[in-house]
Amino acid sequence: MKYFLQLVLAGLTKGSIYALIALGYTMVYGIIKLINFAHGEIYMIGAFTALIVGGALQITTGLPPLSILAISLAAAIFFSSGYGVTMEKIAYKPLRNAPRLTALISAIGMSLILQNYVLLAQTSDFLPFRSMIPNFPFLTPGKSLVTTTQLVILVTTIVVMVLLTLLIKFTKMGKAMRATSQDKVMAQLVGIDINKVITFTFAIGSATAAIGGVLIANHMGQINFYIGFLAGIKAFVAAVLGGIGSIPGAVLGSLVLGMTESFGAGYISSAYEDAFAFVILIIILIFKPSGLLGRNEIEKV
């Protein structure tokens, strides 16, 4: 029973991280119908920025760990959003009216650029990430089921989700985002600056990915330039699983995926852990291409 609960918790933790990344995919897809292949790299850059800024602060200043964590998280969010927005300006904006495959190829290129940029600017080795989250005294390690980082990940994800939902439902920008995703031309006609909306979407999506990156780096303890690729693909699978374009769908899909991976690795075979995501993706796309919560699209010539 304990093993089972541990697997559930591990699945939820994983699912939360996927959810934080998947939100960016699903929001960008909802608005410009582009699979932002480079989104996983934004998550990786978030983790790297936090590691570097946090490490530099740890070494040069004597700040307490919690404030270092706060500063490095803020830095990660700022820089990741910056990368997301800049990437959109460079690689996607000129292609807004181009065929979708062209934009996808550009996105693959962007992903290669960001990966190798980090590889060349930093290192190709795994960097150790000193966890900056202090252990809560009420969770005795070894005895309680939940570890501190797991708890932090779960709570943070819930908070981010609630904030995001509020943002999209009740603010002016959220309304503009919804309008743009429904009909770009009509949105422009009623006075929405869609360039601003798209920039904002990339910024928000990148910010949540950065939070995910910082959390997972604290949880796993090491990162390298390649972590973004697999995480990105899996988050994409989660977004598709839930129905791409739908925000609650992305969360649901992520949790389902996290659980499947956790149980698959725990009860079937850990060697094939990465394969489960791909198998799920294939099954979903074959039997229900619109995802769990997505709407069916009507084909037109």
Place this chain on the structure above:
Amino acid sequence: MNYFLQETKKSVLSALWLMILTFPLMVLKVNIFESVVTLRWNNMIWIGIGTFFLSWLWRFLLDRKENGSGNKTQETEIPGKFSLRKSLNEKRIKIPTLAVLAVLVLAFPFMVKFYQVSIMTSALMFVILGLGLNIVIGYGGLLHLGYAAFYAMGAYSYGLLYLYWGVQFWVALPLGAVSGAVFGIVIGVPVLRLRGDYLAIVTLAFGEIARLLLENMSGFTKGPEGIAQIPRPAFFVKLSLQGATTYLFYICIVLVLFTIFIIRRLEDSRIGRALEAMKEDDIAAQSMGIDLAKTKLITFALGAVWAGMVGVLLASKTTYINPGSFTLMESVMILVAVVLGGTGSIPGVILGAFLVTLIPEYFRVLADYRMLMFGVALVVMSIFRPQGIIPRVRKRYLVGEDKI
């Protein structure tokens, strides 16, 4: 002058922005074990200067593209004006050019060092891969990101057939092609309903699953350690390393010609036109009576045949294969070759494949920057020249003029 000032301001702003943006990754370097923080300010200066000029160039190119002045030369050929493509098609020039080229190619292994022959053989293998992927992407319009899996299929069918039954190269070559095609159909069936970007991701997923299977079925495939000592092709007698590579070089030349021949025939065939129609608009194609399911499967199978054959060639050239040679990066490299050269254009893809394989080989300094350059190439090509370096010339059917 005002315009100049404005542009300068824009460039300065972009430069400043990128200098800030790249600060943590380019300037800071942290060594946690020794508690050392290194600051690399010179990187920041280079980023600033580079961005200043590049952003200028970027805006100039975007401007030119939007105003359409760059694309005028596209299809219209002015009579009387010299055109390379036209003059190459004239018999008087074509036959001697081809003859010289043929002699050069045949004599190539005897004119250069062995190392060059080996590189050129790899490049030729890449050409075949590019041409194969080109059938799927360029003609069928299906973006395939798991092409390396087909390639792996060919390599492993030779490796395993040799390992368990001692099958030789010439038997394995057609078998590799067949297993590639079968695998193509096996992958094709479940993805029949998918299009566009979904298809790209699912093929990627299949590619990764195939690699994971190869890695984890250690009992059968020898897992990550791979299969070693696969024999090189023998020419009646067992050849030396040099001899075998030269032999492979000629085999590759023949296969490239064969591929081009088949693809040229394919273009004009009923299947080729069905592919074309499917690429332009699959629903419209379907309503014109094209069986989409069948056409898609044919596309996948036709693409996979070449990958399967090249897989066998690769196994026999390197004599060693492991799953690490068939990662997503391999698929992406082939994609870069196709997109860079010109999607759908045979000379384009050949050029693209040579560029992708030979540039990192001859400019060793750039080897570290290889993948970065490929990324830049993908982005720049999709924005400024989506048709590739040598764009495809499509058949035109004119009415009322000399050509019909």
